[in-house]
Amino acid sequence: MLKMVFFDIDDTLFDTSGFAKLARKAALNMMIDAGLPLNSVEAYNLLKEIISQKGSNYDKHFNLLTKTVFGEEKPLLIALGMISYHNVKFALLRPFPKTNSTLINLKSKGYRMGVISNGITIKQWEKLIRLGIYHFFDEVITSDEVGFEKPHPRIFEEALNRMDCVPNKAVMVGNKFSEDMMGAVNAGMSAILVNSKLTPKEKEYIEKEKLDVKVIANISDLNDIL
Amino acid sequence: MLKMVFFDIDDTLFDTSGFAKLARKAALNMMIDAGLPLNSVEAYNLLKEIISQKGSNYDKHFNLLTKTVFGEEKPLLIALGMISYHNVKFALLRPFPKTNSTLINLKSKGYRMGVISNGITIKQWEKLIRLGIYHFFDEVITSDEVGFEKPHPRIFEEALNRMDCVPNKAVMVGNKFSEDMMGAVNAGMSAILVNSKLTPKEKEYIEKEKLDVKVIANISDLNDIL
Structure with a gap:
C-alpha cells in the first residue's frame, strides 16, 4: 500500500x-x-x-x-x-479549490507528504507558506538542492531517501507529463496527472509500456483513488 | 531664495x-x-x-x-x-506624523523636491511608493547610481545637476550630521537636521565655521522656516 x-x-x-x-x-x-x-x-x-x-x-x-x-x-x-x-x-494567492480538504483527508488516512520541485528551496517553501499549506509537508526537495531537475531520476531518488521510503510505496502528483509522470515512473514510483490531459501519443505510450500513470481532473479526486 | x-x-x-x-x-x-x-x-x-x-x-x-x-x-x-x-x-510602513501635509505645503509654496540617498535607486523609489509619497519627488539620486556615497560632494553635485539648480538655492534635510549636514554644506548647500541632536562638539564646529546648518525637532517645522 x-x-x-x-x-x-x-x-x-x-x-x-x-x-x-x-x-x-x-x-x-x-x-x-x-x-x-x-x-x-x-x-x-x-x-x-x-x-x-x-x-x-x-x-x-x-x-x-x-x-x-x-x-x-x-x-x-x-x-x-x-x-x-x-x-x-x-x-x-490561494490553492486550487478543495486542495486543503484533500490534504487534510490524506493526512488523516496516514499518508506522509512531500514536495518535489524544480526551483529554489526557500522560494518553494515561501509559496507553501503563502498558500497556507506548509504544515502538511515534511520535506521540500528541489532541483537547486539536488543539482538535477525533474525528470532526472536523481531528484526523485533523493526525495525517497530523505523520506526513508521505497519507490513502490510512493506516488508523484503533478501537471507535467514528462517532468512529473515520466520522472516518477523512471524512478520506480507511480504517478498521477492532474490539471492536464494526455496527448494520444502519451496515452498510447503508457498503455504499451504498462506504466503506472493515472489521470484525474481535480486534486480532490485523490480522495477516491488514494 | x-x-x-x-x-x-x-x-x-x-x-x-x-x-x-x-x-x-x-x-x-x-x-x-x-x-x-x-x-x-x-x-x-x-x-x-x-x-x-x-x-x-x-x-x-x-x-x-x-x-x-x-x-x-x-x-x-x-x-x-x-x-x-x-x-x-x-x-x-508610514511616514513620520505630518510628513504628507508638510510635503503638500512645500509643493504649494513652489519648492521642487528630490531625494539624495545612500542605497539602490529602485529600492529607494520602492520605499517612497510604499510610503505613499513618491508623487512629490522629481528625482531620486542614489550612491548606487553616482558611485559615491554621502557625504561625498559628488552625489550632491550630481543631484543639483539633475535638478538644474545652483547650490545656494538648495537645502538638504536629513538626520545624520556627517552624511547629510556636512555633505551638503561642503557642496555649497544649506542643511537642516531633523530627528537628531547636535553633539556639543558639532555645535561648536558649526558656530566656529559659521556653517548654514539649522536644527528642527520635527519635519513639520519645515513649514515655519521654508
Whole structure:
C-alpha cells in the first residue's frame, strides 16, 4: 500500500499561470498610469515577448521593459511594476479549490507528504507558506538542492531517501507529463496527472509500456483513488 | 531664495529603525513557533549580533541565524522569517506624523523636491511608493547610481545637476550630521537636521565655521522656516 504522496507545486497545488497573468496586467496598468507610453494591450504584448525571451524566472522583466521603451531603465516605473505585481499576486494567492480538504483527508488516512520541485528551496517553501499549506509537508526537495531537475531520476531518488521510503510505496502528483509522470515512473514510483490531459501519443505510450500513470481532473479526486 | 529641497529617506521621512525592530521580533516569533529552539530574547540578541556583524543591508540574516543554531540552513524557517518580516514591515510602513501635509505645503509654496540617498535607486523609489509619497519627488539620486556615497560632494553635485539648480538655492534635510549636514554644506548647500541632536562638539564646529546648518525637532517645522 502507498505511504508517501509527493506533489509538484506550480499549476498542481495552485494556479500559478492564472495569478501571474492578473498580476502582470495590474503592474502594467500602474506603470502606464505613471508614464509608460503604451496602451495596456501593447504593454502586455511587449511583456509577454520579454518573458518568452528571458524565461519566467528572470527577475528583471520590468527593467528590460522600460529599457526597451525608453532606451534606459526607469527606476520609479520598475519599482511600481514590481510592487504592484507582488501585491496582486500575494493578495490572490490561494490553492486550487478543495486542495486543503484533500490534504487534510490524506493526512488523516496516514499518508506522509512531500514536495518535489524544480526551483529554489526557500522560494518553494515561501509559496507553501503563502498558500497556507506548509504544515502538511515534511520535506521540500528541489532541483537547486539536488543539482538535477525533474525528470532526472536523481531528484526523485533523493526525495525517497530523505523520506526513508521505497519507490513502490510512493506516488508523484503533478501537471507535467514528462517532468512529473515520466520522472516518477523512471524512478520506480507511480504517478498521477492532474490539471492536464494526455496527448494520444502519451496515452498510447503508457498503455504499451504498462506504466503506472493515472489521470484525474481535480486534486480532490485523490480522495477516491488514494 | 531657496528653490529646491532635498531629503534623506531612512529615519528622516519614516521611522526605519523602529519598524525594522518590530518586524524582526515578529519574524523571530514565527520561526520559534515553527521550531527554532530559542526564546524570543535569545533569538533577538542573536539576530542583533548577526546584523551588527554583517550590516543591515545584508539579505541573508535569517539564513545565517538558522545556520548558527542548527549547523545548517533551514529553508522553511528562513522563508517564514522573511515573509513575516516583510509583511509586518509593509503593514506598518508610514511616514513620520505630518510628513504628507508638510510635503503638500512645500509643493504649494513652489519648492521642487528630490531625494539624495545612500542605497539602490529602485529600492529607494520602492520605499517612497510604499510610503505613499513618491508623487512629490522629481528625482531620486542614489550612491548606487553616482558611485559615491554621502557625504561625498559628488552625489550632491550630481543631484543639483539633475535638478538644474545652483547650490545656494538648495537645502538638504536629513538626520545624520556627517552624511547629510556636512555633505551638503561642503557642496555649497544649506542643511537642516531633523530627528537628531547636535553633539556639543558639532555645535561648536558649526558656530566656529559659521556653517548654514539649522536644527528642527520635527519635519513639520519645515513649514515655519521654508
